Amino acid sequence: xxxxxxxxxxxSTVMEALQAFEGSAEDAxxxxxxxxxxxxxxxxxxxxxxxxxxxxxxxxxxxxxQGDWLRIGALTRHHEVMADPxxxxxxxxYSEAAPHVAHPAIRNKGTLGGSIAHxxxxxxxxxxxxxxxxxxxxxxxxxxxxxxxDEFFLDLFQTAIAPGELLxxxxxxVVRPGHRWAFHELARRRGDFAMIGCGIxxxxxxxxxxxxxIAFFAVGNTPIRAGRTEDSLIGKVLDDAAIVAAQALxxxxxxxxxDEQTPPSMKRHLARVLLGRLLGQLARQGT
Amino acid sequence: xxxxxxxxxxxxxMTVNGSAVSHGIAPRLTLADFLRQTLELTGxxxxxxxxxxxxxxxxxxxxxxxxxLTFAVQASGSVVETVEGLSGRAVIADLQxxxxxxxxxxxxxxxxxxLMTAHSLLSQEGVPSRDAIRDALSGNYCRCTGYEAIVDxxxxxxxxxxxxGATQSAEVGV
Numbered sequence: 001x002x003x004x005x006x007x008x009x010x011x012s013t014v015m016e017a018l019q020a021f022e023g024s025a026e027d028a029x030x031x032x033x034x035x036x037x038x039x040x041x042x043x044x045x046x047x048x049x050x051x052x053x054x055x056x057x058x059x060x061x062x063x064x065x066q067g068d069w070l071r072i073g074a075l076t077r078h079h080e081v082m083a084d085p086x087x088x089x090x091x092x093x094y095s096e097a098a099p100h101v102a103h104p105a106i107r108n109k110g111t112l113g114g115s116i117a118h119x120x121x122x123x124x125x126x127x128x129x130x131x132x133x134x135x136x137x138x139x140x141x142x143x144x145x146x147x148x149x150d151e152f153f154l155d156l157f158q159t160a161i162a163p164g165e166l167l168x169x170x171x172x173x174v175v176r177p178g179h180r181w182a183f184h185e186l187a188r189r190r191g192d193f194a195m196i197g198c199g200i201x202x203x204x205x206x207x208x209x210x211x212x213x214i215a216f217f218a219v220g221n222t223p224i225r226a227g228r229t230e231d232s233l234i235g236k237v238l239d240d241a242a243i244v245a246a247q248a249l250x251x252x253x254x255x256x257x258x259d260e261q262t263p264p265s266m267k268r269h270l271a272r273v274l275l276g277r278l279l280g281q282l283a284r285q286g287t
Numbered sequence: 288x289x290x291x292x293x294x295x296x297x298x299x300x301m302t303v304n305g306s307a308v309s310h311g312i313a314p315r316l317t318l319a320d321f322l323r324q325t326l327e328l329t330g331x332x333x334x335x336x337x338x339x340x341x342x343x344x345x346x347x348x349x350x351x352x353x354x355x356l357t358f359a360v361q362a363s364g365s366v367v368e369t370v371e372g373l374s375g376r377a378v379i380a381d382l383q384x385x386x387x388x389x390x391x392x393x394x395x396x397x398x399x400x401x402l403m404t405a406h407s408l409l410s411q412e413g414v415p416s417r418d419a420i421r422d423a424l425s426g427n428y429c430r431c432t433g434y435e436a437i438v439d440x441x442x443x444x445x446x447x448x449x450x451x452g453a454t455q456s457a458e459v460g461v
Contacts, residue, residue, distance in 0.1 A: 001336040001337065002315065002317075003315045003358075004315070005294040005313060005314075005315050006294065006314055006315055007294055007295075007314060008297060008314035008358070008360050031361070034356055034357065034358070034361065035338060035353075035356055038317075038338070038355075038356045038357070038358070039337040039338055039356065041315075042336055042337055042355075043337070051314065051358075053360075053361055055361065079350070102426070103341070103425050103426025104351065104404070104407070104408075104423055104426065105341065105344055105351050105352050105353050105404070105426055106338060106353070106356075106426065108347075108350040108351060108352050109347075109350075109352045109353070109356065109357070189425065190421075190422055190425045191425040191426055
């Protein structure tokens with residue numbers, strides 16, 4: 001349970017970090033909070049020659065409203081996400097999910113950017129990133145690029161971040177009047193990885209659903225949008241009939257892997273339960 | 288393959304329990320092992336060494352974190368307080384007494400971590416509910432007590448401190 005020997009550098013700018021990676025013959029890992037990486041190193045699932053500590057790069061910190069977007073620095077820690085008034089107001093699904101992310105001590109160190117870049121399919125923040133329709137700002141040697149969440153999560157622990165690139169910020173389109181949202185997860189014990197979880201962001205015109213993003217986690221290799229279920233709800237009033245119809249569809253949107261603790265049939269059942277509760281919450285928010 | 292020279296020791300400097308310390312260490316040394324082996328502060332326990340059991344919790348720059356999920360080199364420049372520090376300056380004397388009174392430990396392996404979590408929780412405003420105490424303890428494993436006595440002890444101190452604070456305010460008011 002000890003990491004293999006490595007070297008350590010602590011850059012103070014993004015460019016220094018990128019250069020350190022380049023100089024390592026691509027045998028390096030960036031470390032921020034380290035709450036997933038350190039156990040992976042201890043278990044020797046990863047054994048880089050160089051650890052690049054990005055925790056002291058000021059450009060990766062801070063939460064700031066920029067027009068219709070909220071910029072959340074990648075180094076924003078989970079406990080900061082939980083308490084930040086700008087996040088609460090403009091990107092509320094992150095605030096709602098935060099208390100469910102691991103335990104207090106992990107939340108004191110883990111970072112939002114780290115969680116999203118790690119892309120554990122059972123984690124809350126990647127799925128909320130998808131539900132919020134956020135964009136991920138990624139730095140590379142020639143500048144930065146922004147990738148929409150829908151194109152970011154590629155496969156198990158795989159994202160659009162290429163080797164050596166660095167996630168620097170999460171840009172969230174701010175919620176507006178007419179938006180409603182809800183988050184819920186089912187876990188055996190508080191702080192454990194959820195058996196399944198879901199976040200929904202919906203836009204209403206009066207009682208009609210005008211747009212909706214339903215993102216599940218812990219049901220596949222990536223966080224997953226329930227596309228057909230979303231389509232079925234567009235233009236509908238969220239009454240009991242619409243909710244029951246959506247519940248009947250959602251199983252087909254998901255293809256959970258076989259897992260001896262929660263087999264696919266159970267995941268689909270729990271997805272229907274969660275979806276019913278969340279859509280019910282959205283309906284009641286309008287009254 | 289690897290050149291051993293590239294993994295040479297690095298100097299870390301931090302404040303531990305109020306004292307400045309500086310040592311040359313290997314970057315792969317965790318903060319937990321640094322505290323236990325280099326500084327011989329063995330109150331910080333290493334159980335799972337993967338962030339699950341909570342026996343290694345310490346205060347890092349004022350917030351409770353797992354010493355096993357931090358490399359000591361990452362903490363260079365920081366302020367660390369261990370259970371020895373908290374007990375040494377008597378800020379958790381009431382918690383220690385309540386754990387004793389309520390039999391909130393048997394083997395004691397988890398106790399330093401429990402005290403760290405309790406200290407962190409009770410440093411916040413207000414009296415936490417039993418649910419809030421349980422939630423705070425969700426990252427601390429105890430295999431002996433069944434937790435009930437630990438929750439009791441923390442709740443007792445939370446109420447005592449609240450009553451003490453209220454008494455003091457009343458006295459000031461008079």
